[in-house]
Amino acid sequence: xxxxxxxxxxxxxxxxxxxxxxxxxxxxxxxxxxxxxxxxxxxxxxxxxxxxxxxxxxxxxxxxxxxxxxxxxxxxxxxxxxxxxxxxxxxxxxxxxxxxxxxxxxxxxxxxxxxxxxxxx
Amino acid sequence: xxxxxxxxxxxxxxxxxxxxxxxxxxxxxxxxxxxxxxxxxxxxxxxxxxxxxxxxxxxxxxxxxxxxxxxxxxxxxxxxxxxxxxxxxxxxxxxxxxxxxxxxxxx
Numbered sequence: 239x240x241x242x243x244x245x246x247x248x249x250x251x252x253x254x255x256x257x258x259x260x261x262x263x264x265x266x267x268x269x270x271x272x273x274x275x276x277x278x279x280x281x282x283x284x285x286x287x288x289x290x291x292x293x294x295x296x297x298x299x300x301x302x303x304x305x306x307x308x309x310x311x312x313x314x315x316x317x318x319x320x321x322x323x324x325x326x327x328x329x330x331x332x333x334x335x336x337x338x339x340x341x342x343x344x345x346x347x348x349x350x351x352x353x354x355x356x357x358x359x
Numbered sequence: 360x361x362x363x364x365x366x367x368x369x370x371x372x373x374x375x376x377x378x379x380x381x382x383x384x385x386x387x388x389x390x391x392x393x394x395x396x397x398x399x400x401x402x403x404x405x406x407x408x409x410x411x412x413x414x415x416x417x418x419x420x421x422x423x424x425x426x427x428x429x430x431x432x433x434x435x436x437x438x439x440x441x442x443x444x445x446x447x448x449x450x451x452x453x454x455x456x457x458x459x460x461x462x463x464x465x466x
Contacts, residue, residue, distance in 0.1 A: 273455070275402075275457075282445065282457055282458075282459055282460045283394075283396075283402065283445055283447075283457040283460070284457065285454060285455040285456070285457065288455075297454065299454055333401055333402070335402075340407075340408065343390040343407075343408050343449075344449065344455075345392040345404055345407040345408070345447075346392070346394070346402075346404060346447075347404050347407075347413060349401040349402055349403070350401065351401055352401055
């Protein structure tokens with residue numbers, strides 16, 4: 239069965255960087271994009287960007303341009319999201335989600351369990 | 360940027376029908392997806408491409424989309440349907456956009 243398993247919770251100081259991993263299993267890793275979505279406590283969902291695991295191509299939401307980097311290691315079917323220059327407003331649960339494309343329409347059909355990133359001095 | 364507006368909350372009695380709206384400029388021209396999120400859990404896709412259901416999602420969940428409003432309908436509501444629901448589209452100016460979210464309370 240398809241699974242996305244994320245790394246554990248992180249606590250970081252303002253100005254630091256965090257790297258969250260997302261290990262895929264149960265399907266061909268390079269056949270589906272990986273998206274990253276975050277959710278602050280009590281707030282809604284916010285899309286951060288996507289990565290094509292086959293090519294390594296990425297696309298980032300304008301809000302995160304220059305601060306986020308999405309990469310992958312195909313040998314271990316793992317995607318990574320690194321966010322730099324952290325501030326308190328970045329405290330949130332970060333999710334990876336598989337993007338399934340049907341005739342060019344993409345929905346997020348499987349999600350990781352989420353990784354809580356806390357930014358605090 | 361493209362904005363999707365949902366009512367903050369919807370309350371419904373068990374066995375009745377819940378309708379959750381998602382408003383956006385000419386949203387009828389876009390493909391809308393809906394996600395269910397229960398407390399402490401990751402979102403789950405319940406409707407994609409306006410009205411299709413992933414395998415394993417009950418037929419009680421249905422969707423429609425026209426004009427400036429998309430709607431998720433939950434028929435014969437059960438206690439287990441209590442959750443937050445988010446609509447989502449792709450827009451050329453904003454990439455992937457989520458709605459503001461609706462909390463469904465089963466009375």
